Amino acid sequence: MLSFGTLSLVILILAVVFVLKTINVVPQQHAWVVERLGKYHSTLAPGLNIVIPFIDRVAYKHVLKEIPLDVPPQVCITRDNTQLQVDGILYFQVTDPMRASYGSSNYITAITQLAQTTLRSVIGRMELDKTFEERDHINTTIVNAIDESAANWGVKVLRYEIKDLTPPKEILHAMQAQITAEREKRALIAASEGRKQEQINIATGEREAAIARSEGEKQAEINRAQGEAAAILSIAEATSEAIRKTAAAIREPGGEDAVNLKVAEQYVEAFGKIAKTGNTLIVPANMADMGSLIASALQVVRQTGRGA
Helix, strand or coil: CCCHHHHHHHHHHHHHHHHHHHEEEECCCEEEEEEECCEEEEEECCEEEECCCCCEEEEEEEECCCEEEEEEEEEEECCCCCEEEEEEEEEEEECCHHHHHHCCCCHHHHHHHHHHHHHHHHHHCCCHHHHHHCHHHHHHHHHHHHHHHHHHHCEEEEEEEEEEEECCHHHHHHHHHHHHHHHHHHHHHHHHHHHHHHHHHHHHHHHHHHHHHHHHHHHHHHHHHHHHHHHHHHHHHHHHHHHHHHHHHHHCCCHHHHHHHHHHHHHHHHHHHHHCCCCCCCCCCCCHHHHHHHHHHHHHHHHHHHHC
């Protein structure tokens, strides 16, 4: 028979166990699903919670934080029958602990398999080159497809990211060769465009230089013509002024005598030059003709003076 002390110790142990079974402290961002007699009863929120020992039990514990899930790599076949190894990472969050507990036997395996099948389907509708360009489209399509089914499992799929797209080595070599050829083509085009632009610039420069030279020559001709015209005009004006002054001088007292003297001097000087041109001495046949010549010249000067 148990002694009083032993009985008290047993009761104390049972009390401690009862308290531990009764009081449950749920951490932040966690949710615990409680079953009562094998049936869903409630979901414990973060903090202190009390359950009935031996009747209620915590059947499932869920983390409500965003969880990254690595999707294993798999081989996909593109629309142009090229094998492509693809792996990615999926981010999800438990939003309904009750559905996450009873909606699927293993929601992590379910969303992983669904991500892989959806990825194969999306890649199969695209050509190889498009798979590298449409990564955002692939990610969005997979998220939408998984999220629709994962709602029944109490899970919210937030995003999917492709980590790597790896085609076969032969395809990689062909793609590298294509890229190299494309770069060489762009380099040749750029060089030819540069030479073309250089020739255009040279032709444009020569044309502008020719135009500038012709404009300069034209302006020089205009300037010379204007200078010659101005010189002729100045000479004409000077001659006219000289004639006017000569006529005015003739009309002055003694002007005619001065003219007679000047004409006589010029006549004698001219006659002397003619006489010296040869070895023969030239003498006028009639010396009286010199006087008449002087009188005729004087008459011309008078008429010119009146006309001026």
